[in-house]
Amino acid sequence: MTETSNIAIVIVLYHPSADDTAFVTRIGELYHTVVVDNSVQNKGIAEAQNQGVRTALCYDGITHVVFLDQDSRVDDDYPLAIAREFDRIAQSRRLAMLGPSVENAETGQAYRSVIHTDHVTDMGFIPRREIISSGSCTTTRCLKDIGLNDGRLFIDYVDFEWCWRANSKGYVCGVTPNLCISHHVGQKTLSLFGYLIIISAPRRYFYQYRNYLWLARRNYVPLQWKIAMGIKCLARLVYFPLCIPSGTACWKYMLQGIREGLKK
Numbered sequence: 001m002t003e004t005s006n007i008a009i010v011i012v013l014y015h016p017s018a019d020d021t022a023f024v025t026r027i028g029e030l031y032h033t034v035v036v037d038n039s040v041q042n043k044g045i046a047e048a049q050n051q052g053v054r055t056a057l058c059y060d061g062i063t064h065v066v067f068l069d070q071d072s073r074v075d076d077d078y079p080l081a082i083a084r085e086f087d088r089i090a091q092s093r094r095l096a097m098l099g100p101s102v103e104n105a106e107t108g109q110a111y112r113s114v115i116h117t118d119h120v121t122d123m124g125f126i127p128r129r130e131i132i133s134s135g136s137c138t139t140t141r142c143l144k145d146i147g148l149n150d151g152r153l154f155i156d157y158v159d160f161e162w163c164w165r166a167n168s169k170g171y172v173c174g175v176t177p178n179l180c181i182s183h184h185v186g187q188k189t190l191s192l193f194g195y196l197i198i199i200s201a202p203r204r205y206f207y208q209y210r211n212y213l214w215l216a217r218r219n220y221v222p223l224q225w226k227i228a229m230g231i232k233c234l235a236r237l238v239y240f241p242l243c244i245p246s247g248t249a250c251w252k253y254m255l256q257g258i259r260e261g262l263k264k
Contacts, residue, residue: 213261
């Protein structure tokens with residue numbers, strides 16, 4: 001049975017608040033915790049998590065790694081609970097990463113894909129093609145087999161790419177409905193024509209468009225995602241400058257991302 005001494009937590013900080021620091025300090029008193037501060041020299045979430053994982057792998061006896069965001073607020077027993085859920089579900093499948101159910105921190109509603117329909121297995125497991133890293137758990141064995149994050153992606157689709165790479169190696173990823181965390185996605189949300197639009201900081205669109213064009217060339221990236229995201233990217237180019245506050249600034253970063261993404 002997994003115990004706290006077998007778990008390492010990786011948390012990336014970026015200009016944390018006093019409350020963020022207090023949370024990290026509390027968790028650090030209970031688990032092996034690796035904190036990577038990206039505030040001074042921001043190398044991106046991908047490389048920051050990689051640095052944290054490399055350090056975590058140096059601890060003796062670590063079998064599980066749990067990723068938390070600096071604004072994650074979980075109970076003290078959450079890392080142990082998600083690690084035990086991982087072990088339980090991994091008894092019947094080749095599990096690479098397990099995440100909790102995620103709800104919008106602003107609305108309290110669960111995040112659901114408009115493309116996929118969830119199917120809960122008899123183990124209480126919901127397979128997903130990709131999951132976000134916040135609150136997720138994997139094992140040191142999986143990390144050594146699948147590898148670390150693609151640091152070139154910097155921030156957007158980093159966790160998705162890792163899951164797709166795991167899928168290509170015969171692993172599955174998914175979430176458990178037995179655990180839930182709140183998560184902030186984007187800077188704000190906007191209702192447009194009955195659809196909830198997640199608005200990110202303008203510069204994030206550079207990475208989203210560049211990384212999409214990079215990932216679209218990779219064989220292990222799902223075709224369905226390539227098509228759906230391609231349509232979304234094209235649509236944003238049209239309606240963002242017209243309908244979204246700061247949409248013009250976002251649009252300029254989109255174009256920069258396209259130019260960079262088209263390079264070899």
